[in-house]
Amino acid sequence: MFCLPPSPFGRGNQKDMTKRFLPVFLSTLAFLFGWHVFTRYSGIPNFILPSPLSVWARFLKAISDGSLQYHTWITLTEILLGLLAGVTFATVLGYLLAKSRALEKVLSPYLVASQAIPVIAIAPLLVIWLGDGILSKVVICALIVFFPVLVNTVVGVRAVPAALYDLMRSLHASRAQILWKVEVPASLPVFLGGLRIGATLSVIGAIVGELVDAEEGLGFLLQVGDFQYDTPMVFVAVFTLIALALALYGFVRALEVRLLKWQDKT
Amino acid sequence: MPPPILTIRNLTTVFPDENGGLRALRDVSFDVHPREFICVLGPSGSGKTTLLRIVAGLLQPTSGQVTFARKQQPRIGMVFQQANLMPWRTVLQNIMLPLEIRGDGDHDAHKKAREMIELVGLQGFENSLPRDLSGGMAQRVAIARALIHDPDLLLLDEPFGSLDALTRERMWTELSRIWQARQKTVLMVTHSISESLFLADRVLVLTQRPGTIKMDLNVDLPRPRRDEMRYTAHFGKLARKLKEAIE
Ligand SMILES: Nc1ncnc2c1ncn2[C@@H]1O[C@H](COP(=O)(O)OP(=O)(O)OP(=O)(O)O)[C@@H](O)[C@H]1O
Ligand SMILES: [Mg+2]
Numbered sequence: 001m002f003c004l005p006p007s008p009f010g011r012g013n014q015k016d017m018t019k020r021f022l023p024v025f026l027s028t029l030a031f032l033f034g035w036h037v038f039t040r041y042s043g044i045p046n047f048i049l050p051s052p053l054s055v056w057a058r059f060l061k062a063i064s065d066g067s068l069q070y071h072t073w074i075t076l077t078e079i080l081l082g083l084l085a086g087v088t089f090a091t092v093l094g095y096l097l098a099k100s101r102a103l104e105k106v107l108s109p110y111l112v113a114s115q116a117i118p119v120i121a122i123a124p125l126l127v128i129w130l131g132d133g134i135l136s137k138v139v140i141c142a143l144i145v146f147f148p149v150l151v152n153t154v155v156g157v158r159a160v161p162a163a164l165y166d167l168m169r170s171l172h173a174s175r176a177q178i179l180w181k182v183e184v185p186a187s188l189p190v191f192l193g194g195l196r197i198g199a200t201l202s203v204i205g206a207i208v209g210e211l212v213d214a215e216e217g218l219g220f221l222l223q224v225g226d227f228q229y230d231t232p233m234v235f236v237a238v239f240t241l242i243a244l245a246l247a248l249y250g251f252v253r254a255l256e257v258r259l260l261k262w263q264d265k266t
Numbered sequence: 267m268p269p270p271i272l273t274i275r276n277l278t279t280v281f282p283d284e285n286g287g288l289r290a291l292r293d294v295s296f297d298v299h300p301r302e303f304i305c306v307l308g309p310s311g312s313g314k315t316t317l318l319r320i321v322a323g324l325l326q327p328t329s330g331q332v333t334f335a336r337k338q339q340p341r342i343g344m345v346f347q348q349a350n351l352m353p354w355r356t357v358l359q360n361i362m363l364p365l366e367i368r369g370d371g372d373h374d375a376h377k378k379a380r381e382m383i384e385l386v387g388l389q390g391f392e393n394s395l396p397r398d399l400s401g402g403m404a405q406r407v408a409i410a411r412a413l414i415h416d417p418d419l420l421l422l423d424e425p426f427g428s429l430d431a432l433t434r435e436r437m438w439t440e441l442s443r444i445w446q447a448r449q450k451t452v453l454m455v456t457h458s459i460s461e462s463l464f465l466a467d468r469v470l471v472l473t474q475r476p477g478t479i480k481m482d483l484n485v486d487l488p489r490p491r492r493d494e495m496r497y498t499a500h501f502g503k504l505a506r507k508l509k510e511a512i513e
Contacts, residue, residue, distance in 0.1 A: 161350075163346060163348065163350045164350065164352065166319070166322075166324050166344075166346070166350075167344070167346070167350055167363075168367070169322075169323070169324055170322045170323075170324060170342050170344040170421075171342070171363070171364050171367045171368075171415075172339075172367070173367045177367055181352075181363070181366070181367075182352070185352070185354045186352075186354075188354075262353055262354040262355075262395050262397070263353070263397075264397050
């Protein structure tokens with residue numbers, strides 16, 4: 001479950017895949033074994049550092065009573081909605097900023113200043129304003145995703161070669177044609193780089209929100225486990241989060257591999 | 267002689283820079299008649315590319331006018347000094363771009379693109395990406411792209427600069443053929459005297475920066491022009507004239 005490697009999927013043959021996955025698989029196995037041996041012989045109590053086997057047992061139990069699926073679904077919903085909102089706003093604003101120096105001059109001081117405030121510091125405020133439901137988490141998630149996507153959109157659109165604009169204008173292309181046939185594909189590599197960072201951060205955003213105050217979600221599960229000295233539960237929640245982050249990262253990587261085939265192989 | 271389709275009057279271009287502006291073109295005037303093939307020769311930095319960009323409507327001159335006879339700008343096919351391909355498009359897709367922008371039928375576009383590929387000798391590379399092409403091949407794709415939408419006015423910026431001698435001479439023949447068969451008007455920048463004498467009706471020579479027209483030479487060599495023509499006395503005389511004007 002938590003041995004998804006952060007490497008591109010779908011490329012290469014069976015042998016390649018084995019080569020790529022084998023080291024990760026082996027090192028994960030070695031890690032689990034070391035962990036097991038350590039908990040077994042160090043005498044550290046289970047509620048401080050549970051053994052991998054008790055985490056596994058807790059995992060099975062959380063699956064069978066359906067609680068893990070339920071809370072994972074909640075968190076995933078927050079993440080996906082937050083990503084959608086954050087990426088949409090960042091892309092639109094990023095494009096406008098890239099196209100208008102005047103707008104950039106007006107807005108960039110605010111944007112930079114807003115980055116000086118850690119999201120963790122304003123998360124409680126957002127929960128007060130927006131309630132302890134899913135909305136506040138979606139907004140926190142969107143905020144944390146916003147900046148890297150914005151910056152990469154600006155950089156990506158600015159880097160579109162001027163010569164391609166000349167080409168399009170010599171053919172009397174419309175603004176929409178320039179957007180879809182030049183600006184989008186040309187800025188895609190940098191944009192997807194931003195999306196990759198944003199996707200990973202989105203998990204953090206949702207959890208920060210849930211840790212402030214929530215009735216459901218993996219962050220809630222984590223906190224309940226903490227209060228009840230159910231440390232194996234905390235581990236289950238943490239590993240599920242890692243899996244979510246890796247899956248999102250892997251998804252964006254797969255997009256990159258698919259959409260950027262035309263780039264020089266590096 | 268028919269009235270000009272393009273009149274260029276007193277073009278002057280100054281690019282802003284730290285010390286009072288960089289003068290690229292100074293008071294350039296000439297007429298272009300329908301179906302004329304004009305070559306522009308001149309030292310590096312004399313404003314040849316700038317001139318083409320102004321005619322294409324990509325750049326506003328600091329002063330002066332570019333006027334098209336039919337009011338509206340004609341359909342333009344442009345080959346840039348660098349191939350300027352879209353790296354995410356295959357050869358075929360790059361060549362089809364002008365038709366796509368015009369919103370032409372897909373089936374027809376494919377057929378035309380294949381004809382163009384044959385014309386520039388890139389059969390077998392239809393689905394290659396620009397990163398897998400040599401410089402000369404990329405430039406040939408750019409030439410095919412400039413021709414596919416049957417433009418009235420071809421603006422060519424050293425289109426054959428990166429081709430080997432053999433391909434270049436084949437492209438000269440092809441370009442002459444297309445120009446004659448399809449009745450196009452061509453404005454072509456080049457560094458090569460023999461290229462200009464092989465192709466042009468008229469050769470304009472620009473001076474060092476700021477470029478201004480130093481010579482407007484009528485090339486009265488018979489067509490079709492063949493390789494042997496180079497060894498004639500008249501060709502030699504014209505070549506010497508141009509050479510002296512450039513130096
Ligand atoms: N967009 C621009 N901004 C500032 N200066 C420019 C710009 N475009 C061209 N120049 C300058 O104008 C002068 C003429 O440039 P241009 O590209 O037209 O020359 P050229 O005759 O095409 O040269 P070459 O034969 O080397 O291609 C050069 O000194 C160049 O640096
Ligand atoms: Mg030039």
